[in-house]
Amino acid sequence: MCPSREIRTPARRSRIKPAPASHLNLHLNLHLNPLGKIEIRNQKFEGARACVAVLAFFMACASAVGGIPAVGPDYKGPPAVDVPAEYKNTVPPEWKKAEPSDSEARGNWWRVFKDPVLDRIETQAVAANQDIALAVDRIGEVRAQVRVAAADFFPNIDTEPGAVRERLTDTGPFQRGELLGNNPFGSLLGGGAASPASNAPLILDTQPLSRTYNAFQFPLDLNWELDLFGRVRRNREAAHANAQAALADLNNTLLSVTANVAETYYDIRALDAEIGVLERTTATRQDGLRIAQERLHAGVTSSLDVARATADLAEDQADLFAVQRSRDEMENALATLLGYPASDFHLTRRALTDTRMPNIPPGLPSTLLERRPDVAEAERQLAAANARIGVAVAAFFPVIRLTGAAGFESADAGDLFEWESRIWQIGPSITLPIFEGGRNAANLRAAQARYREQVDTYRQQVLVAFQDVENALADLHTLSDQSDAQERAVAAAVQALQLSQDQYTKGASNFLDVLDAERTLLADERTSVQLLGQRLQATVLLIKALGGTW
Numbered sequence: 001m002c003p004s005r006e007i008r009t010p011a012r013r014s015r016i017k018p019a020p021a022s023h024l025n026l027h028l029n030l031h032l033n034p035l036g037k038i039e040i041r042n043q044k045f046e047g048a049r050a051c052v053a054v055l056a057f058f059m060a061c062a063s064a065v066g067g068i069p070a071v072g073p074d075y076k077g078p079p080a081v082d083v084p085a086e087y088k089n090t091v092p093p094e095w096k097k098a099e100p101s102d103s104e105a106r107g108n109w110w111r112v113f114k115d116p117v118l119d120r121i122e123t124q125a126v127a128a129n130q131d132i133a134l135a136v137d138r139i140g141e142v143r144a145q146v147r148v149a150a151a152d153f154f155p156n157i158d159t160e161p162g163a164v165r166e167r168l169t170d171t172g173p174f175q176r177g178e179l180l181g182n183n184p185f186g187s188l189l190g191g192g193a194a195s196p197a198s199n200a201p202l203i204l205d206t207q208p209l210s211r212t213y214n215a216f217q218f219p220l221d222l223n224w225e226l227d228l229f230g231r232v233r234r235n236r237e238a239a240h241a242n243a244q245a246a247l248a249d250l251n252n253t254l255l256s257v258t259a260n261v262a263e264t265y266y267d268i269r270a271l272d273a274e275i276g277v278l279e280r281t282t283a284t285r286q287d288g289l290r291i292a293q294e295r296l297h298a299g300v301t302s303s304l305d306v307a308r309a310t311a312d313l314a315e316d317q318a319d320l321f322a323v324q325r326s327r328d329e330m331e332n333a334l335a336t337l338l339g340y341p342a343s344d345f346h347l348t349r350r351a352l353t354d355t356r357m358p359n360i361p362p363g364l365p366s367t368l369l370e371r372r373p374d375v376a377e378a379e380r381q382l383a384a385a386n387a388r389i390g391v392a393v394a395a396f397f398p399v400i401r402l403t404g405a406a407g408f409e410s411a412d413a414g415d416l417f418e419w420e421s422r423i424w425q426i427g428p429s430i431t432l433p434i435f436e437g438g439r440n441a442a443n444l445r446a447a448q449a450r451y452r453e454q455v456d457t458y459r460q461q462v463l464v465a466f467q468d469v470e471n472a473l474a475d476l477h478t479l480s481d482q483s484d485a486q487e488r489a490v491a492a493a494v495q496a497l498q499l500s501q502d503q504y505t506k507g508a509s510n511f512l513d514v515l516d517a518e519r520t521l522l523a524d525e526r527t528s529v530q531l532l533g534q535r536l537q538a539t540v541l542l543i544k545a546l547g548g549t550w
Helices: 046-065 109-113 116-128 130-153 231-297 303-338 365-371 373-394 439-506 511-545
Strands: 006-008 028-032 037-042 156-159 162-167 176-179 212-226 399-410 422-431
Touching: 109 116, 109 231, 109 511, 116 130, 116 231, 116 303, 130 231, 231 303, 231 373, 231 511, 303 511, 365 439, 373 439, 439 511
Parallel strands: 037 176
Antiparallel strands: 006 176, 028 037, 156 212, 162 212, 212 399, 399 422
């Protein structure tokens, strides 16, 4: 037995300088035991075998996780709602069943109007509208969020290389130690060729036992949560539902924007028709003023008729300017919907006389909830809120992780990636909530309250959907009847104007009767074209209320 000797060791691992492979076919490990004694051990790769065994165990656990149900409630679908058997406002009797062409995209609902100008501007709106672009970008965001949530299924591996020069204290608890036993390797590890094995000293010549030393590290750290109770699965479920809700929001935005484009377009066309009526009336007023002036010069009438004709002409001209101003404003609004600067967009005037009313049957109320993208969005938000309840429930259960590290560490940068410089550790960890001050319970109650809020939102959206359809059907019914009555009024006003003009020419009536007949005809014609535009807009609103399909 060689006498015990005190040696100084740094706080970090010491490493034996390896002998040539022909002389020494084993690995040595210096182990500093709790008593400050240094022991020499033979490890023969037992660490690598242990690491592989632990990894295999946790891989088996991870493969079994899929068979363990996630905690929290499973989504059973949206809550039951009362669906009426039929709409209160039934389909007009002259309507027939319309079936969209199979060759047309399901979302191109505006093609039922058979208006090439509308087709063109709707296509432009879908391509360049900023609200649609925003909804499309939102799809990319939520899809990335789904990938973020799914990333927790996999282990996290990172590295943090480092190089430091460090000085340790001389008075630390493990700065002094004793060599236990003899050096069994004789001259292989110092002491000279003739030194017997029992007397050969242990020489640490590659890393002197000093208080100041270098440390080079290249580690790989592992952190892997085993989703035993479904926290990760519920998170991904919520993210997936949010992605589906964002897709429904995109469809809803498409429907809203295209419907707004059609409404604005037909509003402009109605104003075009109204401008045409005012221009014709203004021309008639000018003719009437000329006739009144000629009759005044002939001494047949008084200057009162000329003054009345001049006043009516000026009123009609003022109305014409007001309608033109409204058209300019609507044209600028349409340019914004299409993604154009208002200064660069112009829509040629065209009246509504050649526009046909399409047939849009609303179908059954039971199918409405399958059509509306806003209802679908509310339902997907409901599914996401349900999944978040599971996330809150999982917080009450332990979190089991596999943690580990492997890499290289050396006091010499040239030896950093040598096999003898390897370091590793691996093992499980468990985190069990014991006292959280009521945080987990409060989070669970909040998640349950948000779910109830989404239930209320879903039911409200369903009620709004039926309200929109009923309003659109009511508008179509009443506007159709009103348009029929207004056409009769226009025909009667035309006849009254012709009679008053004939009587005035023959001297049987005064000029005031002619002016009254012209005012009546102008008002009736303006109302008639306004009603036609409102009927087209009501048809657009019905399509929108039906979700853009039927």
